[in-house]
Amino acid sequence: MTIKDIAKLSGYGVGTVSRVLNNHPDVSDKARDKILAVIEASNFQPNSNARHLKRQTVSSLAIIVKGNQNMLFLDILEKIQMLLSEHGEPAEVSYIDEDSNEVECALALCRERNPKGIFFLGANLNYFTDAFKNIEVPCIVLTNSVSSLDYDNLSSFYTDDEDASYRLCSYLAEHGHKHFGVIGGSLAVNQIASSRYKGCIKGFKENNILFDEDKMYIPCRFSMEDGYQATLKLLDNTPDVTAIIALSDTIATGAIRAICDRGKRVPDDISVVGFDGISLSNYCVPRLTTIRQDTDAMAIKSVELMLLQTHYPGSARNDSVPYELLERESVKAI
Amino acid sequence: MTIKDIAKLSGYGVGTVSRVLNNHPDVSDKARDKILAVIEASNFQPNSNARHLKRQTVSSLAIIVKGNQNMLFLDILEKIQMLLSEHGEPAEVSYIDEDSNEVECALALCRERNPKGIFFLGANLNYFTDAFKNIEVPCIVLTNSVSSLDYDNLSSFYTDDEDASYRLCSYLAEHGHKHFGVIGGSLAVNQIASSRYKGCIKGFKENNILFDEDKMYIPCRFSMEDGYQATLKLLDNTPDVTAIIALSDTIATGAIRAICDRGKRVPDDISVVGFDGISLSNYCVPRLTTIRQDTDAMAIKSVELMLLQTHYPGSARNDSVPYELLERESVKAI
């Protein structure tokens, strides 16, 4: 069933059929009604390949998500998709590993799909430096900042990770903690982990806390299992630790389990804080003290900007979104 | 940059360029080398809309996931994508709400994308009954069975939900429990929930357990928050409950939290079992006794069958995949 069949069936030409399909005004009511009726009856749908080939443009937005099991990104993704669908804008989502090159992925997408805009959920700036210049559609990075890059079509809405983890440190220091451990993220390849880690280091310095990076920082991927193993290692390295900063809630979940398995209790023996504020952090036992990233705000702002920029390309924006320290049950004053 | 430019640049015709692009054998080495060099130098990528329009077929597979935050499906999705990419097969994934109509979604996909095969992660058979006849590509449903349907191009690999939840019941009964609650899923719209529930009912009957469906079964969506609220309600309805069957691990997580908030302990006061065996179930406190669905096997089998059937359409298969009862820490004998 093609546009030709509809033309034949309705007694009009393909041009007119195409016009009603695309809501052009210059069609008589009579023709429109007739053609619509035929389309309805035959359940016709225009071929999108032909349409896009002709139009030399594609209808949809793309979303690249770094990390398949990243609950924070999933949360944001869901919200973005909901907002987008309210505007009748479909989006294609691609998942890549947390260590993969998202710019390469975007480049491939541009060639194959020609999206009119791209959301990046998670980004490593190293990948952007050179390669991004080949991407021309509006792009928005979420949860970390790209303000150090200077591309007109690359914006970001982010949590000030460094500031937030600094706050976490201070909070724990105020609660009397002196012996810290930090787990999570590979500093080399993970943008987000390294700024969070930087905030921790700053916090340690300002609070005169001794921190031996080799023994007290254990890098790991963003998963429960990795958080679990890293914590076991940390506990071996530094048995006197009283406060653990996990660089994400998922990692914190593994940490709490590891502490239990070593026969200690959270927060009575060891306090744990997370980062992200995903749903799980409010249902685990004990509830996790963490940084809540404002995923609603990030989703709303990024969708608004994207919709605007796909119609009126403008200059880049880099706005931080306020976070919140959620004081819950996993920290104890000592 | 189009195939015409490449033709001009290389001194050959578009036909020959197209042939090397598609790895046809009937091209001289000389022509191939020359053309490949030009393609390389100009960074040319064929336009996929034109290609697909011409071929009347699309290269990729589609995956429809019911429920954005469903960790089990995410786990399977990740595995399927990995296996697919080993074979150089890209896949497009679409998320829909756990209550949405996946067949409608598939139909839209077929019109717009023309995928060569579709994986359904989660399926409600009601939606398939009539509408599926309009889908002609090979399709595979995961985690529930479609054997009651009779379509040649619709297969499934599944966990025997009814049997597994029956097993859960028996396990709890063997541990001395008599007062049960069941939470999760809307029986009307959710295929998976209703077969799990059926298994529970069977278990109750065989073990002579009194079960008042109105008071002891609380339906809810597959989220922690909903599991939490449902459990609170259950606890109000039936204060003497000693065992709660949550129809998924996510729901169970909410349940455990709710029990704690009511000042009771798991498993000392109330035993809780889940369903799925997602990563979280092994890291929460206490570790969850649950049914492990074999996501590895389901991913492998479904990818193998899909790859086979996209080349050699065959008849449908409906195989159950063995599950496993994971006895962990959330059940106590009384």
Next chain:
DNA sequence: CTGAAAGCGCTTACAG
């Protein structure tokens, strides 16, 4: 308001 026609970038018989 409408139709006939060109053309988007490819692939693939067909002829040579």
Next chain:
DNA sequence: CTGAAAGCGCTTACAG
């Protein structure tokens, strides 16, 4: 082995 040409299903000036 290679080129010229038709055609995939649409959209959009152009002419009327």
